[in-house]
Amino acid sequence: MKDPVIKVTKFTLKRLPHYYRFVSTCLDKGLQFISSEEIAKGVQINAVQIRRDLMMFEAIGTPGVGYSVEELHSKLGEVLGLKNVNEAVIIGIGRLGRAIIDYPGFERYGLKIVGLFDSDPGVIATKINGKEIFAVDELEHIVGRLHIKIGIITVPDEWAQSVADTLIKSGVKAIWNFAPVDIRVPEDVVVRNEDLAAGLATLCHLFAGKSSDGFH
Amino acid sequence: MKDPVIKVTKFTLKRLPHYYRFVSTCLDKGLQFISSEEIAKGVQINAVQIRRDLMMFEAIGTPGVGYSVEELHSKLGEVLGLKNVNEAVIIGIGRLGRAIIDYPGFERYGLKIVGLFDSDPGVIATKINGKEIFAVDELEHIVGRLHIKIGIITVPDEWAQSVADTLIKSGVKAIWNFAPVDIRVPEDVVVRNEDLAAGLATLCHLFAGKSSDGFH
């Protein structure tokens, strides 16, 4: 019998990490149950929306009582694919790469960075947090042998696509790209282009809008 | 006469930075005109969608010819609020903070980080790229005096909200938060919570979905 793949819309999916984070803190506090209203306050999302989103697990809540914190936490983690530790490699050990390597939020999500790569002879063979940095030339070899499925790209724009291609050739199925270019991948590979500058542009626009509105 | 505030939906806004980036490269290549089809290929978004999005500037394109690269570039930059340089401060000079300080995509968007702050006596008064790091205690004073409107938060979770409060009190109107918590702000302040771990969670889910699908 195969696992029923839980279908979630793109939009629901975006909200899940927030629920997960909030529910995690509730768990830490030792709470037993929470209502959709309480979650709503915690994550600033409409309570109806939340109930709707949580409907993907059938009948996980108890009317009149709320949701079991523990169960909800566990289910959310499962849907988000955080149950098993995911091993990843990171390519590009500049400042951004280093920041990612010890970004605090990741452990909770079970991400384990097991391979560090760079092309700069000056950093190759040095260590970060006890992990050695390898030459990019070895990327294909190592990724293939360790059966790594996730690659994190923190190299300059002009290298990003070619690094991605190498990763894919080596069997990587999920790419998290921080270079400010849109990476092309085949159908069976998922990619997330995390363009920080785009986030900035969005913020600037909202800001510009607000400030001109202010004068009317 | 006041500037007509161009209304853009949340979704259009998310696509604009991509257009902007692509059009920038066309400009660099010296192209005169591009069609919505060409942009579509470049950014992997439906051409109709693009035309629809670009309708916010009235009649900027020429039927049968396309859009003037130069004009489009300039208009997009304007809408995104990138015309004037935006000065910002950053609080939290850890690895992430340092990565942000020299992330390559930002200059193009006119972001200028003019103040660096941290609470660690070990880094206060040291310099990065020639810019001195100040004590957080001076944040309110300096931000207020320089009339800074944008604050970037790269401190640990537990400090994020309080730093945000200080920023707001000092007159900051836009906050870009990298700490993995949702920051609360008053109505007249815009905030963008850039939770990297949430991005990871999204990627993991997509990945998990793909891999189980693969077996059917």
Add this chain to the structure above:
DNA sequence: TAGATTGTTAATCGATTAACAATC
């Protein structure tokens, strides 16, 4: 003119919200 491509209207699709019956 003929060909290309825009701007716009109408049709479709999907997400959010409101209302409420079912359940503890």
Add this chain to the structure above:
DNA sequence: TAGATTGTTAATCGATTAACAATC
């Protein structure tokens, strides 16, 4: 039972797509 809160259905809202007339 009465009160609370879920799960679900129906109504609304907004975004995307398709079709095409207008324009260069």
